[in-house]
Amino acid sequence: MSRDSRRVVITGLGVVSPIGIGVTRFLTGIRTGRSGVKKITSFDTSGFQHANGCEIDDFVAADWIRRADPDDLGRASQFSAAAARMAVADAGMPAEELRRRRVLVSVGTTDGESRDLDTLTARQLDAGAEKLDGRTVRRSAAGRLSSGVIRELGLTDVEAVTIPTACAAGNYAIGTGFDALRAGEVEAALCGGADAVCRKTFSGFYRIGTIAPVACQPFDRDRKGILTGEGAGMLLMETLESAVGRGAPIYAEVLGYALNCDALHPVAPDLDSLARCIALAHRHAGIKPADVDFISAHGTGTRANDVTETGAISKVFTQPPPTISIKSMIGHTMGAASALAAAACALAIREGFIPPTINHNVTDPQCGIDCVPNEARSADVNIVQNNALAFAGNNAVLILGRYRNGTPA
């Protein structure tokens, strides 16, 4: 099959999120506008004036991880391995069949095994560097987030890559899976992102004044910042031919994506550069701005992000479509964020609704968008744009579409 005619579809979703583990619970969560906020308990928060976050408190690794030894995996790798197993099961693909295929596993992350690195730092301060635990050290390398997936699934003919491109990493991982399938390089791709709440990232964001005291309120006039979250989203992707051949239900088609870099500021986003990335993604996917039914925004709930991001959207769209942020519900899950958002987009397409932006009172006039406040909206969703921005000026925009028989959407 030629490159141009090879279409890529999503047939399986695996979700570990603060508002539910598994696709069904996650879907209920984003449909009913559930909030995952609670007090952070994974590290000692004494000394911080406020410490809310979106942790997952009902994840038991042994319930999900069957083949790997959970103790050989850090928390983020447990999330990615569990989500990958769920995605394969959700796609109705027997593990033996996946093992017969050539596979790409790509996992985006911001912090890698940050929880273990926190633990190692504390141990080192306490007892000295010579007393670090070898097993914890070995599992703390970033590469483990993807190689843990192949271990859990027992894959052999597989390329496993971790993509630590911070908070845009999930879209990066999905994008490279799309490229690999379209080029006929692999026969299945398991792609997404994973991160665990950690002290390092919380204290960094707290120090620069971007942690919200109570709730995350993207695009709200009174927004106070982000809440750090955790989890993993993994997508099983295959070619249309493969999905149709095995009679698999299709969530959505991956139409294209774009990446670019501001190359300007280490942390502040740039409006023009993001607008360029959005336009590039449209071109790559072969769509026009008017085709987009809603935008799943990066929408962190900081002024710097929300004003810049909506500004970039206004630059590309004559009339911006509804623009929502699931971070209002699940917090900022860092490298998992755009992967979980992509899973939400796929569900929105299949189920015909737009997820809400919760905790919303008054829209910031500087943002000037319809953020689908507080309650999900029924809608015929054909094309969705999933934005992701990261430290270092890294932008990644993914375009998903409803799968239609015949010509591409």
Add this chain to the structure above:
Amino acid sequence: MTLTLSAWSALSPYGLGREAFTAGVRSGRSGVTVLDREAYPGPFDRAGLVPGFTVAGQLGRKGTRSMDRLSGLAVTLVRQLLDETGADAVTDSDEVGLVLGTGSGSVQSIMDFTAASFTGKKPYHVDPALFPNAVMNRPAGQCAIWHRIRGPNATVAGGAATGLLALSYAARLLRGGHCRQALVGAVEEYSVQRAWLEWHARSAGVDPAPLAEGGALLLMEAPDEAHRADRAPVATVLATRFMAFDEPDQARQVLANCVTAALRSAGVAPEAVEVVAPLGAEGELGRQEERATADALGGSTPRVVRCRPLLGDASAASAAFQIAVLLATARPDGRHDTGIGLVTTVDPHGVVGCALLRMAPGPTSTASGSRDG
């Protein structure tokens, strides 16, 4: 689409740039030296440092106050490649991507940042200027800012296989139409923190090889792009391939399968491989790697070039150095029989990988990658 490597450079224990690396590996002299134990306490007394490297020394004081060693090495490596290629060719562009391999970013910066939260009077008494250093995509981002590289900017990680994974990722970017050129490679810094983590990570009983720092960077593009810019290709990438194993005793079989698959997809006969650059780790996995290559290449006995005994263990930068050593030791008269080189790796966490390159005929070691020098 066939992709070519049309320039390369390295920062290594032999110093800055391609010439220093080439002269070093050709001399067979070790780049590992005795560490200044005041500056570098920790479990090792020797290491392969980039000699005399300091961030401010290389890049000046302006804009480098909060730049850590890893980012400094990365920015310098990119500068080195651009200088040796003709800088204006690829900077200030939306069409150039950067794919940089890392182990786990700067573990020194990350753990220092967290330590400040533990030891400060308040847990948020951390230095905000250092926060970005505690995020793994910092070096790639710094390279982009410094050299105005506005195309896709990606960081990849995968243990010893990192450099090959970066090559494979960059190939997908190019084939997917996301950029016209990609700068691709991997970097590691030497730090006391990395030294401790590496020391604890190694299996008991394995002789701890000294650590190396630095990295190598390649300019990858389609042949017609190279031709249009009048850059003479130094090599063609024929294949990259990866596989995985569960138990260490399967590494030999799985790597042999992996190399065989790469040869088959490239349409290269096993006996055509002229030179092999293995990871060459100490202990059982290193022996398995050697046997796997012998299995896959049948009875032939290609030349073997090893950089680990010369540089030390470069961790996530290892495979990038292995590619560089292939390019650096290509025969200077260019009279290859086939010019086909094989890079192999075995990571202890169950990943194997390989790349097949065809070195271009013609001088690759003494002349610049650019025809007009």
